[in-house]
Amino acid sequence: MPNLEIDEIDRKIIAALQSDGKITVNELAETIGLSASPCARRVRLLEQAGIIKGYAAIIDQKKVGLPISAFASIKMERQREDALERFSKAVARWPEVVDCYLMTGQRDYLLRIVVKDLEAYEQFLADKLTRLDGVASIETSFALKQVKRSEVLPIT
Structure with missing residues (x-):
């Protein structure tokens, strides 16, 4: 997929997802001031463009025995x-x-x-x-x- 030009709404989506990767589409849409369907579409485009590469839990390495x-x-x-x-x-x-x-x-x-x-x-x-x-x-x-x-x- 060609490079996607990100706009202010995309930046808000990215910032919100970086803060909380488990946020629901409805919560994300409300946070950025967009309805759920266009918000979900934008997230999907960001994923397809490779801007959002994936989602992961951030693990405390000391607490899992890897200090x-x-x-x-x-x-x-x-x-x-x-x-x-x-x-x-x-x-x-x-x-x-x-x-x-x-x-x-x-x-x-x-x-x-x-x-x-x-x-x-x-x-x-x-x-x-x-x-x-x-x-x-x-x-x-x-x-x-x-x-x-x-x-x-x-x-x-």
């Missing part, structure tokens, strides 16, 4: 397309990696890895990350405290 967030900076031996593609495909299969970014600067990738303890991180390194061809170096930092986390984009 450790490790940030691994990866330097590749070479930045060849096939090596980058191989790395990306491998990382996509690993549930411990919750975020992965191809970066500019000194490092090629930045990963956020969520695990239950340091031993689990060490196991992840030994069994997965260090076994990937093309990885030249790995630098890891551990988060001491989460100051802010948000899935809400500043759409204005």
